Amino acid sequence: MTDFELKDMTCGHCAGRVTRAIKSVDPQANVDIDLATRRVRIASDADAQAFAEALAEAGYPPSV
Numbered sequence: 001m002t003d004f005e006l007k008d009m010t011c012g013h014c015a016g017r018v019t020r021a022i023k024s025v026d027p028q029a030n031v032d033i034d035l036a037t038r039r040v041r042i043a044s045d046a047d048a049q050a051f052a053e054a055l056a057e058a059g060y061p062p063s064v
Helices: 012-025 048-057
Strands: 002-005 030-034 039-043
Touching: 002 048, 012 030, 012 039, 012 048
Parallel strands: none
Antiparallel strands: 002 039, 030 039
16 A cells, blocks of 8 residues: 655546556556545555656656
8 A cells, every 4th residue: 555645636637647647557556536635545566656756747746
């Protein structure tokens, strides 16, 4: 399980972009997004750094 805070994620459109970025690393990942707290929880065996890089590339640099 990997958790990130995405301070730039503010709306449903952002959540969709975040989900696509995560799925580009692991299409089978389970993604749980909480817009109110701007947090995303990822259930996957993939490397957390790979997710962080994909999110940053999508415009949502994470805080762990």
